[in-house]
Amino acid sequence: MAINNEPFLIADFNALHERLNVVRTFGDRQPKEFWIATTQGSELINSKDILETVSPGDPGVSDIQQKLASVRVRPGSNISDRTVYLSKVAFDPLVAAGWKALLGIAFLTVLIVSAIGFLVHAKVSFNERRKNLRY
Structure with a gap:
């Protein structure tokens, strides 16, 4: 077969x-x-x-x-x-670049998006705490 x-x-x-x-x-x-x-x-x-x-x-x-x-x-x-x-x-450009380069780009993208998410969360949390301290 x-x-x-x-x-x-x-x-x-x-x-x-x-x-x-x-x-x-x-x-x-x-x-x-x-x-x-x-x-x-x-x-x-x-x-x-x-x-x-x-x-x-x-x-x-x-x-x-x-x-x-x-x-x-x-x-x-x-x-x-x-x-x-x-x-x-x-x-083929994907073969020439290699899987390591593609995985590196994906890792950096996830790292940047995670950092932006953390900064947005910190800013919202800081504003919420500052608002609570005013009262």
Whole structure:
């Protein structure tokens, strides 16, 4: 089972495609997605410094596009390269700033709001006591 509890299958595409469509009289069944591992980007994907060193686009994607063009895949299929997605994440300002900076800003905001609340309470309390002392 996959992470989201949906079933998946790892198999030879040509054999599976032929077996699924052997009795169909018209149309054919197509897989929803392919997961293809390339050796050209694997050392980068497995490195600890992925966000600092990622370069968008796996050089193996053009070869994959040529292979998929020769296989019976529906036109309009989409190829998503995870190195492109990782390069977009690498330059996200929230990732660059880091969680420590965000937590620091949140802490300072809470501290300032608490201090303002304390000062307002002290002022109101002082005015109330001064009013009580007049009588």
